[in-house]
Amino acid sequence: MSEQSETAAPARRSGGLGPRLVRLVSKGFLQAVLIVIALVWLVPTLGLALASLRSLQDNNSGGWWTVFTKPSQLTLDNYGNLLENDTIRDGFLNTIYITLPATFLVVAISALAAYAFAWLDFPGRDWLFLVVVGLLVVPIQIGLIPLAKMFGAIGIFGSVTGVVLYHVAFGLPFAIFLLRNFFAAIPASLLEAARIDGGRDWTIFFRVILPLGLPAIASLAIFQFLWVWNDLLIALIFADRGAQPLTVALQQQTRSFGSSLDVIATGSFLSLIVPLVVFFAFQRYFVQGVLAGSVK
Template sequence: MSTTNTEQVVTSAPKLKEPKQERSNLGHLLARSVSSGLVAALVVAIGLLWSVPTFGLFVSSFRPPSLINTTGWWTGLVPPWQFTIQNYMDVIQAQGFGRAFLNSIIIAVPGTIFPLLVGAITAYAFAWMKFPLRNWIFLGIVALQIIPLQIALVPVLGLYTMLGLNGQYAAVWLAHTAFGLPFSIYLLRNFFAALPSDLMESAHIDGASHVRIFWNIILPLSVPALASLAIFQFMWVWNDLLISLIFLGGNPQNAPMTLIIANLVNTYGNNYQVLTAAAFISMALPLVVFFSMQRYFVRGILAGSVKG
């Protein structure tokens, strides 16, 4: 009888714990779903709040001056709607604005390609080539990100003046390339180093040189990191005012949109609707670049963060 009672206790014990385990698992799942739902709701709320100024700028750019001066932009969403494209016509007809848009493209495209190309070549050397003091040199390049670019503007301006580059496109190309290289090398080196080493060893065994490995293997596998870096660099160059003001301020023929919009603030300081239209035109191309490459953005941001 004692043996039977013991077996009954042993067999019945798990059955008593199962409801508690199920309730515990259910509680964990419920807590996890609630926390994930709160995070999702918080992200959506932040995204909407972040988009409100941009949407308000877009609405205001189509409103006539009389309504902008007397009512808020949100009132334009209520019928009857009174929108106009005169603000954009005034901006386009402003002196030098069309030329400034072309200048911004001429500055931004090479100012994005050069740091990507030079940074990718340098990052490959730090990731897969052996040479003396490699880690110390890489540490010094990473440390350059801490140095503010403003302290280098005066000596660089003096050098450009001596070489006759001041006021030329080449001046801002070289400046954006030099100031953008530390971050480019840092991001791409981490991504290149995370690629499988067996792939590189197999290529070397097959007789591939470093140049062929870089162009035929590294670059095709690094599209997410390159696209993410291209977004960062393009946004920085396109929205830059300080470098353009210092190196191109004396040559209005090569002035980008940022300089023209800064001049519009002085010329049309009381015409808020003109400034909104100019600002939204300057935002249009960066938004197109970002949304066309956004699928690579997160993958590029996480480049090299997880090994394997």
């Protein structure tokens, strides 16, 4: 009788109506809080999107929220005018010319270097990796003047090439550190089995490391893409008028407050759309890369 009461008591505590209601309310409250936070976080983006669809006169006469009572304000004229703006159009193309090579080079070079630091034995490997880790704390501002002089001496200052090389140089330390730690967690038995089957380092890298390291590589590509795409400081210093990206082009389009909302809002939302598309396209790999190593 006592044993039955002891087993029934935990069952009542875990499966009773009261505990179930508490769990339901707690879960519902947490979801409500998260929904509210998400909505508040999205308000500026929604405001930017609606402002980009309103004329300059409408934006100057009232806030973007008036569109809910006057939907006739919505128009695509701003985007049509933006495509006719040579500065914005060239800036958008220059942003692509800068971001894609900078992202690809950082991912490719860091993946090869991370594999070498994780699985190849060569003299000074650990000391060299400590140097890479030390470079993580070096701010990008410290190289502006020295690299500007060096790029000017070799004739690439002000060009797309100079901006790309600057992003690659300061993106590699973090990229190598991130991928090296991920590659080092791959079971050594997989690499030994590949070597027993006659696989060389190149074969192991492309057939074993890259498929298993795809989540981390995708996460790195997203981080690097967003950083370069949204950069203003480096482009403002190292890019001349013919190589300036969209961020610089928008900054130069700024006139007196409120008189350039037709260009700023539309161009900013256009600059926002591309990173969002890239993020959602690789979202599955990004989540896997962030959670990699958290569970066994």
